Every structure is written in C-alpha cells, then in structure tokens.
Amino acid sequence: MNCAIIGLPQSGKSTLFAAITGIEPSPGEMAHHRRASVAVPDDRLPVLAKIFRSKKATPATLEFWDFPGFSPADAHGRDVFRKHLPEIRKADALIVVVRAFESDAVPAYRNRVDPAADFNEVWEELDFGDLETVTNRVEKLEKALSKPTRHDEEKRELAVLKRCQEALENERPISTVLGDTTGEAGLLASFSFLTEKPVIVVYNVSEDQAAEPADPPPEHARASVKLSAEVEAEIARLDESDRRAFLTDLGLDSSARDRLIHTSMEAMGYITFLTACTNEARAWLVHKGATAIEAADKVHSDMARGFIRAETIAFDELKALGDYKAAKAAGKLRQEGKTYVVQNGDVILVKFNV
Numbered sequence: 339m340n341c342a343i344i345g346l347p348q349s350g351k352s353t354l355f356a357a358i359t360g361i362e363p364s365p366g367e368m369a370h371h372r373r374a375s376v377a378v379p380d381d382r383l384p385v386l387a388k389i390f391r392s393k394k395a396t397p398a399t400l401e402f403w404d405f406p407g408f409s410p411a412d413a414h415g416r417d418v419f420r421k422h423l424p425e426i427r428k429a430d431a432l433i434v435v436v437r438a439f440e441s442d443a444v445p446a447y448r449n450r451v452d453p454a455a456d457f458n459e460v461w462e463e464l465d466f467g468d469l470e471t472v473t474n475r476v477e478k479l480e481k482a483l484s485k486p487t488r489h490d491e492e493k494r495e496l497a498v499l500k501r502c503q504e505a506l507e508n509e510r511p512i513s514t515v516l517g518d519t520t521g522e523a524g525l526l527a528s529f530s531f532l533t534e535k536p537v538i539v540v541y542n543v544s545e546d547q548a549a550e551p552a553d554p555p556p557e558h559a560r561a562s563v564k565l566s567a568e569v570e571a572e573i574a575r576l577d578e579s580d581r582r583a584f585l586t587d588l589g590l591d592s593s594a595r596d597r598l599i600h601t602s603m604e605a606m607g608y609i610t611f612l613t614a615c616t617n618e619a620r621a622w623l624v625h626k627g628a629t630a631i632e633a634a635d636k637v638h639s640d641m642a643r644g645f646i647r648a649e650t651i652a653f654d655e656l657k658a659l660g661d662y663k664a665a666k667a668a669g670k671l672r673q674e675g676k677t678y679v680v681q682n683g684d685v686i687l688v689k690f691n692v
C-alpha cells in the first residue's frame with residue numbers, strides 16, 4: 339500500500355513527507371524520490387495487547403513516497419514529471435499537495451496562490467500522461483489489426499481503449515469509463531493508469547487556517563485534508579509530552595498527520611482487522627469486501643490453505659467484555675466461514691489445519 343506525494347514545486351510536499359515519516363528533507367537529494375514506511379495509528383492496538391497480554395503490538399503500515407515537484411509550465415518540468423511517471427504509476431493512491439499558504443519567503447508557482455487552479459493543473463498532467471499511454475497503445479493495436487490474422491483479444495482491448503481515449507480527451511478520468519462486471523478493469527490493469535487511482539488533495543494552508551474545516555474535495559479527488567505541513571512537521575519533531583500543549587495553542591484537537599494517514603487508507607478502500615495472542619497483537623489492512631480466507635492469507639498462506647473457520651468478534655464488543663475467555667463463555671465469538679466478509683475492527687482468530 340503506497341501513496342505517492344506529488345504536486346507543483348514549492349507546495350510543501352517534502353515538508354509533508356517529513357511530517358508523516360519524520361524524515362527531514364536534505365538539500366540536493368531530491369533528484370530521486372524517497373520512500374518510507376509509517377505505522378497506521380490505531381488506538382485499538384494497545385487495548386487489544388492488554389487484553390491478550392501480548393508481548394508486542396504491531397501496527398499496520400503504509401508507505402509514502404516523496405517526489406520532486408514538477409512544473410508543467412516549462413519543458414524541463416514536464417521532463418521531470420515524465421521521468422518519474424513509471425514510479426508514480428506503481429502507487430496505489432496519489433496525494434496531491436496544493437499550496438494554499440501565503441509566504442513572502444517562498445515564491446509561489448506562477449506567482450499566485452490558487453489551490454483550485456493548481457490542483458487542476460496537476461490533474462491535467464495526470465490526464466495527459468494517461469492519454470499518451472492510451473494513444474500509443476491504440477496506434478500499436480490498429481497496426482496489428484491491419485494484418486490478416488485473428489485478433490479477438492486485440493479487438494476487445496482496442497474497443498475499451500478507445501473509450502478511455504475519448505474520456506481523457508474530455509478530461510474525464512479512466513475510473514469513469516470502466517464497468518466492473520465485464521472484466522475490462524482486468525484488461526487494463528497492466529497500464530496502471532493514473533486517473534484510475536484514488537486522489538487525495540492536501541490543502542497546505544497557513545498556520546492560522548489549520549483549524550478550519552477542509553473544503554469538499556474537488557472533482558476527480560476522492561478526499562481532501564486541510565493542514566499546515568509546516569505545523570505538522572513541527573509537531574512531529576516534538577516530544578509526546580509537548581505535543582498536546584502545542585496542539586491546544588493552535589486550536590487543534592489532534593494532529594492532521596494521523597487524519598491524513600487514515601484518509602489515505604480509506605480512499606484506497608482499506609479496512610483494518612486485528613489478530614492477537616500472547617506473543618503479538620497486530621493490525622492488518624485488507625480491501626473492503628475481503629473475505630475471511632483472504633484475511634487469513636494476509637497473515638499466513640498456510641492459514642488460508644488449511645482454513646477451517648475464523649473465530650470473530652468486533653473489537654468494541656471485546657473491549658466492553660474486557661476478556662477473550664469471558665467473550666467465549668458468553669457465546670460472543672462468531673464462528674465464520676471462508677466467505678464471511680471481514681468488517682473493520684474485527685478481531686479474528688483463524689483456526690486452520692495443514
């Protein structure tokens with residue numbers, strides 16, 4: 339699960355990356371992108387570890403990637419974007435940082451602070467990136483189809499790609515084109531189109547606006563978060579004990595960093611399930627709609643192979659009972675089969691036999 343942080347130059351991407359990962363930007367290193375794994379904050383985990391007297395608690399993780407800014411305004415900027423496209427395509431979600439803060443010290447892209455226009459400009463580049471891929475492929479397929487052999491597969495692909503092409507030319511994302519019942523998505527999966535990915539917009543505002551609610555996401559974005567990257571980076575540098583006072587001073591009730599991590603997770607369609615024993619309490623991410631056997635496979639392929647059943651209880655219910663044995667005695671543990679659809683916060687014990 340990877341989120342690529344992208345956007346125009348000087349929008350605050352690297353500052354946000356520092357806030358999320360604790361890794362500070364160092365000058366001159368940004369010719370390449372940087373990656374770091376971070377724990378998904380989860381209040382349930384310490385409670386679960388206490389109930390099971392687990393030796394350790396292991397959170398789920400997401401990876402964040404920081405890319406150099408690209409300026410669509412000039413040829414060099416477009417080259418930078420193009421160079422990083424293959425990597426950006428590997429991400430599961432795109433976090434687009436747009437500048438909404440005023441600062442005399444940091445020159446603004448195109449000399450104006452206009453978050454909506456900046457987002458559109460980035461989105462147009464994504465659209466254009468996909469259009470280029472689609473157009474190249476369409477040309478190849480048309481050439482292949484002009485030769486006298488059977489091409490059922492190619493014909494199907496071409497038909498779908500033509501629809502993608504038309505959508506992109508009208509600035510509609512590929513995610514609006516694909517029907518999910520026809521296998522079309524599978525046909526195009528290898529392209530990793532940018533406009534199929536969930537987009538999260540981060541409005542990087544000044545400190546004094548950080549407490550205001552976020553505007554609704556613009557068209558083409560699934561979610562939006564308003565924060566001050568600089569404030570968040572500052573919070574990340576503080577000791578736990580100083581954090582609370584700092585947040586109160588700013589009128590914030592929690593760090594936006596954690597909210598962004600959760601928002602990204604949700605935008606990608608992930609939920610959390612939990613496992614616990616005396617050795618380890620652990621949080622895992624699965625796709626919404628995942629079944630018990632898919633969850634078992636996340637933990638260990640043996641568990642999926644030898645799956646018997648999933649002993650399941652909602653975290654809140656277990657917390658209220660306070661004890662696993664008590665939950666069992668009270669008949670609160672559900673015995674779920676392979677096709678059970680996992681719910682967010684399920685505590686699952688997989689019974690298996692290999």
Ligand SMILES: Nc1nc2c(ncn2[C@@H]2O[C@H](COP(=O)(O)OP(=O)(O)O)[C@@H](O)[C@H]2O)c(=O)[nH]1
Pocket residue numbers: 345346347348349350351352353354363407439440441444542543544545565566567568569
């Ligand atoms: N005033 C203010 N400055 C910021 C904020 N976020 C980033 N900056 C400054 O903007 C400049 C560019 O930030 P950086 O994170 O390197 O931008 P990037 O090019 O998008 O990676 C740096 O000087 C930051 O200190 C913010 O929220 N408020």
Ligand SMILES: [Mg+2]
Pocket residue numbers: 351352353368405406407
């Ligand atoms: Mg940067």
